[in-house]
Amino acid sequence: MTHPDLLSLLRQKVTEYNREMGQGGQSRVAEELGYSSAAISQALSGKYRGNLNNLLTRVEEVYGNSTVDCPGLGETITLGKCSQWRKKPFAATNPLRVHMYRACRNCNRR
Amino acid sequence: MAMTKNMRRFLAAVDELMDRPMGTEGMGLLWGEPGEGKSTSIAYVVNAMDGIYARAMSSWTVTSMLGYLCRELGGQRMLRRADMVDFIVEQLAENKRPIFIDEADHLFDKPKKFEMAEALRDIYDISGCPIILCGMEDIARTVQAHGRFARRITQWVEFTGIDLDDARAVADELCEVGVADCLLAHLHSSARGNIGRMVIGLSKIERMGKASGIGRVTHEQWGDRELFYDQPIFTTRPTRNGG
Numbered sequence: 001m002t003h004p005d006l007l008s009l010l011r012q013k014v015t016e017y018n019r020e021m022g023q024g025g026q027s028r029v030a031e032e033l034g035y036s037s038a039a040i041s042q043a044l045s046g047k048y049r050g051n052l053n054n055l056l057t058r059v060e061e062v063y064g065n066s067t068v069d070c071p072g073l074g075e076t077i078t079l080g081k082c083s084q085w086r087k088k089p090f091a092a093t094n095p096l097r098v099h100m101y102r103a104c105r106n107c108n109r110r
Numbered sequence: 111m112a113m114t115k116n117m118r119r120f121l122a123a124v125d126e127l128m129d130r131p132m133g134t135e136g137m138g139l140l141w142g143e144p145g146e147g148k149s150t151s152i153a154y155v156v157n158a159m160d161g162i163y164a165r166a167m168s169s170w171t172v173t174s175m176l177g178y179l180c181r182e183l184g185g186q187r188m189l190r191r192a193d194m195v196d197f198i199v200e201q202l203a204e205n206k207r208p209i210f211i212d213e214a215d216h217l218f219d220k221p222k223k224f225e226m227a228e229a230l231r232d233i234y235d236i237s238g239c240p241i242i243l244c245g246m247e248d249i250a251r252t253v254q255a256h257g258r259f260a261r262r263i264t265q266w267v268e269f270t271g272i273d274l275d276d277a278r279a280v281a282d283e284l285c286e287v288g289v290a291d292c293l294l295a296h297l298h299s300s301a302r303g304n305i306g307r308m309v310i311g312l313s314k315i316e317r318m319g320k321a322s323g324i325g326r327v328t329h330e331q332w333g334d335r336e337l338f339y340d341q342p343i344f345t346t347r348p349t350r351n352g353g
Contacts (some may be wrong), residue, residue, distance in 0.1 A: 073157065075111070091181040094165040094212065096153045 001064055006056040011044055013063055033058050072103025082109065111154050112283040114276040114305070116142075116269045120151050123265040124159060124208060127240035135262040137234060138242035141249050142269030145306025148244050151269075152210050161208045166216040172229045175217075179209070179233075195233060202237040209233075214243035218252045227259060234262065271303025280305060285312045287319030288326030296329050300337055311337040 010029070017025030030037040035055060042048040043055055060066060061083045070077045086104045091097060120140060127136045142148055156163040162182045166175070176194035177187030183201040188194050211217065217226040234241045243249070254260050272280070277298045281289045293315065301307035314337060319327045
């Protein structure tokens with residue numbers, strides 16, 4: 001997805017949540033993305049001074065429906081799932097997790 | 111991932127546990143001989159249903175088991191067992207997810223007095239999240255002898271050998287070289303329907319087919335080559351002094 005697409009997706013989510021609860025859409029989106037409410041506001045008005053690229057990638061991970069081919073799992077997964085796997089720290093709880101830790105480190109999508 | 115009949119039954123069982131009516135118990139047990147594809151299916155279902163997946167180890171104690179569950183839930187191991195149970199139940203309350211324990215035979219190790227199974231039962235009772243145990247063929251008997259536990263298990267799934275239709279699906283899914291029906295039947299009967307052995311055989315067939323540039327290997331082309339890697343039995347080896 002391109003930047004304008006993702007910005008409009010972000011705006012759409014904020015208005016959608018606002019409609020659901022009357023208010024507080026922006027802070028709910030901020031919480032789900034792991035950014036501050038101010039950052040979302042600035043991004044929407046084009047004044048965000050941080051790395052907009054990172055913020056929009058996060059938007060795509062959480063709300064987007066783009067998929068990636070996962071070499072570790074051997075199947076197509078959503079970008080959100082991909083980022084969940086990538087962010088997991090090492091833990092020897094099960095064979096799949098150890099396998100995926102190694103697979104994610106050798107994957108070019110980091 | 112080949113959709114075998116075993117796999118479908120297991121998926122249906124987990125589905126049923128996830129949206130069971132109020133008041134019914136919701137633990138599951140999956141068992142079967144080695145190599146029937148239990149662990150592979152669990153890895154697939156965990157991914158599909160966003161489950162919590164832990165593999166029991168012989169070194170586990172109650173504390174370490176709870177620690178592993180905490181880490182699977184994105185937390186850290188803590189000093190007190192009760193604190194970890196609190197954390198686990200809190201996380202599960204926010205987000206209902208099934209818990210899968212592979213190699214669950216270790217939970218019923220005699221010297222550990224079933225303490226781990228009891229701790230799991232506590233978590234299940236409070237959180238209401240389905241817990242699916244998976245183990246070898248003996249586990250069903252062990253669990254049945256343990257009445258308090260057996261009562262809570264409403265899904266009993268046994269993995270049995272696969273039939274020829276499933277074998278065809280597996281071969282089409284895994285083997286990059288075509289496998290003719292006659293060779294597949296030979297593989298199926300010599301593996302006695304065991305999917306784990308069939309995967310080994312398929313990898314050998316694939317290598318042979320690629321090496322000799324055959325697009326579709328038949329039984330005749332395969333001949334009487336070995337399908338598996340098992341060690342030959344050394345009864346026929348001659349001794350050093352000719353005797």
